[in-house]
Amino acid sequence: MGFKQFDLSGKVALVTGGNSGIGLGMANGLVEAGASVCIWGTNQEKNAAAKNVLKSLGGQAAAIQCDVSDEGQVKKAFQETLDLFGRVDSCFANAGAGGGAPFHEFPTETWRRVMGVNLDGTFFTFREAARHMIERGEGGRLIGTSSTSAIHGAARNEAYAATKGAMLALTRGLAVELARYQITANSIIPGWIETAMTAPRVGDEKFEDRVMKRVPVRRWGRPEDFAGLAVYLASEASSYQTGEEFVVDGGYTRF
Secondary structure (H helix, E strand, C coil), X not given: CCCHHHCCCCCEEEEECCCCHHHHHHHHHHHHCCCEEEEEECCHHHHHHHHHHHHHCCCCEEEEECCCCCHHHHHHHHHHHHHHHCCXXXXXXXXXXXXCCCHHHCCHHHHHHHHHHHHHHHHHHHHHHHHHHHHHCXXXXXXXXXXXXXXXXXXXXXXXXXXXXXXXXXXXXXXXXXXXHCEEEEEEEECCECCCCCHHHCCCHHHHHHHHHHCCCCCCECHHHHHHHHHHHHCHHHCCCCCCEEEECCCHHHC
């Protein structure tokens, strides 16, 4: 018999950016633990494929097209999620966008796009989830996907790093403010994970020679490395852990 506190049967999880990469890795784990999962993503084809993957695991799943940088779309998608499942017990703000360039040449439009998806999107999503959880009166879980760029110097990637650092500050504040409602708020800090965003660097001998030597585990992270943590943070087992930052980087930050 499994550890009952990890059983998510009857729970509903929302994962933004859940149609690939870390988001889908977390969604897979949540479904396997018994949760019904709704993923949001902007690409309809990827949404449909991810939904099929989740259903193949035997779970209840739905996919909604949503650009989290658009406040109206977030409100509409959250209501659609409630219409489908009736509740949201855990909300993973995972959708993200990158864009690098020398800082002195960094395009304003890229800065705005990254801020819109990563920071505004988290704000819009968490606000809807918090409002719902407070009104329902049964507590809940807010989990944000940050990045080690929030704690390391991220050359040519300051926009992304700024949003991920802001997410940590936002989540800490929510942990304090929302504790009275039995709502926890935590952050996940991934290191070098093999996803679509990092694909150009996977297999780059020069990059991997510099970086992988600093990863004690000696490999790229994989989306499935986040499944267990997602289950823990969505479960009753984490009910007394809030305002925390979980680094998942194969030891990179410690070396």
